Amino acid sequence: MSDMRVTIKDVARCAGVSIATVSNVLNGTGRVSADTISLVQRAIKALDFSPSQAARNLKAKKSRLIAVIVPFAGRGVLHENPFYWELVTAIEAGARSYQLHVLLVGAEPEESFSFVKERHLDGVIVIGASEGTEALARILQLNVPTVFLDSYLSDAALYQVLVDDEWGGCEGTKHLIGLGHRSIALLTGELRPRGVHEARYIGYRKALDEAGIGYRPNLVIEAPPSMEGGSSAAARIAELIGVTAVFATSDVAAIGLMSGLGERGIAVPRDLSVVGFDDLHLGRFASPPLTTVAQDIGGKGREAVRLLLAQMENGRAPSRLERLKVEMKVRRSARRLE
Amino acid sequence: MSDMRVTIKDVARCAGVSIATVSNVLNGTGRVSADTISLVQRAIKALDFSPSQAARNLKAKKSRLIAVIVPFAGRGVLHENPFYWELVTAIEAGARSYQLHVLLVGAEPEESFSFVKERHLDGVIVIGASEGTEALARILQLNVPTVFLDSYLSDAALYQVLVDDEWGGCEGTKHLIGLGHRSIALLTGELRPRGVHEARYIGYRKALDEAGIGYRPNLVIEAPPSMEGGSSAAARIAELIGVTAVFATSDVAAIGLMSGLGERGIAVPRDLSVVGFDDLHLGRFASPPLTTVAQDIGGKGREAVRLLLAQMENGRAPSRLERLKVEMKVRRSARRLE
DNA sequence: CTGAAAGCGCTTACAG
DNA sequence: CTGAAAGCGCTTACAG
Incomplete structure (x- = not known):
């Protein structure tokens, strides 16, 4: 158990120089002769030295650490939703390419976020914050570079990346209309004001409107955006008479729905x-x-990191709101109505 | 931009005491009069002070930080495998309940793991390490509490949690045999010696043996443990004449397989x-x-945290190898052969 | 080009 | 019960 950490002092002693000099070669600062450099580098190698981030953080008040805060919206919605994994791994990979480490934090409602200050985090990426919540207020108070994902916050000073949910909602619905469907149900997560699902819902209505199809509120089914949610909504959907298509505002719900439908012998498409x-x-x-x-889930994660870095480095980024494009991916769960 | 951090000094000044006293009430150490305590606590509240972890780490040489290291085994296998998300979120939740934060690290093959020392990590949880690799050697050198998940390392001194893969391989196969199948293919990840897939494969052979069914190597199909892997194996499986059942050593492969089979008009079950x-x-x-x-993926994650804590606190745990049970979950993808 | 010294924000003996 | 001081391992002016 070599519990003694090798410190800069040891390296200095070993190389026969001062710790200031070691520090200078470590950081490439100051002027150091080539001979001294190689001397020090040899000592570093020999002792297998790596500088203490804790000490560096204390001086620099930076940590090369960011947090990604995922909503703890009940077990079902988080742990079992592959969407977050695709997003989080993209963020992690993006961060890593900038020598940033990422703290994964499942935020419970009562989280104080004091760890952000305590650990001197360089920034945080928040997924799915809701306007007007306590948690959001606490995050904003932190006064640290922050990027919000899928959050729809009205404050234009905030950095956000989201996708064109309304447009996507419209496209998805239009796709079905284009296939001849006229009676289209919407399977959506809770329609919170300014939420992602609401935006997609608005797109849905817009497409209906444009096609001259009357909006029927009873075709809108709310269910948690999860496989369970979709699956258990199958019963309600099945009862909707005359409906020939369903637009789900999330893939997890759609997949759950198809499963639930399958149980009832209803075949898709x-x-x-x-x-x-x-x-x-x-x-x-x-x-x-x-x-x-x-x-582009991965692109969204990478974009969040880019925006965060822009803030960390320049204090600002050219644009504070990135709205990523979406596009139809036609596979085989929707068919043309004869 | 209140960029000035509130420090223990500010609190001391505000409360009219020394920083040592503030530190003592912060940590509940030493003897402090009730009056002083409330004085200090009021100052802490008033200034919204929270102590710097960076400074604490420097003194304590601890960080309340652990890393979970997920194998960067090519994009497909990591980012798109929900298994890791279920595991990682369980680890995060477990860690959080002990006031530990978790660093999510996607390990590339050339990772040096120097960050473990640099950040004074209290421990690391490694998923899927392989015996004899460079990376494993570097991790072992770290000399920090470590728990390996799904790793099958022969060194009995190492802390590991894994599931009874061989037994599970046997049970899964027996289940099919019990349904009347005699010609059972195996869809498996690469059969690395002492790997998870090999263990499950051994179980498969054992079940065959016990049932007096001859082992046929050509019924063993290797493919990456991913949905793609399973899907593209469908063609090879379809060509296997007389085969009535497939045992896949991972759910992702099984799901991919069912999808690929579906494409070819082969219905499951x-x-x-x-x-x-x-x-x-x-x-x-x-x-x-x-x-x-x-x-029990969640249980596995929680168990890993428990083992890690045991090491961190006592330097040891009662048992170093936890082997979790598995059990058949009968749903509807396998049917009785008439 | 190199080093002595101060300081980052804490904790911890040690006096008093 | 309370405080002065040393020290954790670095970086950063500042002398020389």
Whole structure:
């Protein structure tokens, strides 16, 4: 148990120089002769020295650490939603390419976020914050570079990346209309004001409008955006008479729905067409493969990191609001109505 | 931009005491009069002070930080495998309940792991390390509390948690045999010596043996443990004449396989029975719902945290090797052969 | 080009 | 019960 850490002092002693000099070669600062440099570097190698981040942080008041805060919205919605994993791994990979480490934090409602200050985090990426919540207020008070994902915050000073949810909602619905469907149900997460699902819902209504199809509130089914949610909504959807298609505002719900439908002997797309939203990797392997409004989840994560870095380095970024494009991915869960 | 951090000095000044006293009330150490305590606490509140972890770490040489290191085994295998998300979120939740934060690290092959020392990590949880690799050697050198998940390392001094893969491989196969299948293919990840897939493969052979069914190497199909892997193996599986069932050593492969089979008009379980391994949440929503050998992924994550803590606190744990049970979860992807 | 010294924000003996 | 001081391992002016 070599519990003694090798410190800069040891390196200095070993190389026969001062710790200031070691520090200078470590950071490439100051002027150091080539001979001294190689001397010090040899000592570093020999002792297998690596500088203490804790000490550096204390001086620099930086940590090369960011947090990604994922909503702890009940177990079902988080742990079992592959969407977050695709997003989080993209953020991690992006951060790593900038020598940033990422803290994964599942935020419970009562989280104080004091760790952000305590650990001197360089920034935080927040997924799915809701306007007007306590938690959001606490985050804003932190006064640290922050990027919000899928959050729809009205404050224009905030950095946000989101996708064109309304447009996507419209496209997804239009796709079904284009296939001849006129009676289209919407399977959506809770329609919170200014939430992601609401935006997609608005797109849905818009498409209906443009096509001259009357909006029927009873075709809108709210269910948690999860496989369970979709699955247990199948019963309600099945009861909707005359409906030939369902637009789900998330792939997880769509996949759950197809499963629930399958249980009841309703075949997709034969009996009912289904379109999802998100383009989870998994959708390609559903039966049938899921037609969906695709967003670039990985790109979203990378964009968040880029925006965060812009703030960390310049204090600002050219644009504070990045709205990523979405596009239809036609697979086989929606069919043309004869 | 109140960029000035509030420090213990500010609190001391505000409360009219020394910083040592503030520190003492912060940590509940030493003897402090009740009056002083409330004085200090008021100052802390008033200034919204929270102590710098960086400074504490420097003194304590601890960080209340652990890393979970996920294998960067090519994009496909990591980012798109829901298994890791279920595991990682369980680890995060477990860690959080002990006031530990978790660093998520996607390990590239050339990772030096120097960050573990640099950040004074209290411990690391490593998923899927392989015996004899460079990376493993570097991790072992770190000399920091470590728990290996799904790693099958022969060194008995190492802390590991894994599931009874061999037994599970046997059970899954027996389940199919019990349903009347005699010609059972195995869809497996690369059969590395002492790897998870090999263990499950050994179980498969054992079940065959016990049932007096001859082992046929050509029924063993290797493919990456991913949905793609499973899907593209469908062609090879379809060519296997006389085969009535497939045992896949991972749910992702099983789901991919069912998808690929679907593309070719082969219905599960009518034409072919499929059994998976892992019990991903997602399997419940496959079409048909996946019969599988279930492991408690969340329990595995929590157990890893528990073992890590035992090391951190006592330097040892009662047992170094936790082998979790698995059990058959019968759903509808495997049918009885008439 | 190199080093002595101060300081980052804490904790911890040690006096008093 | 309370405080002065040393020290954790670095970086950063500042002398020389």
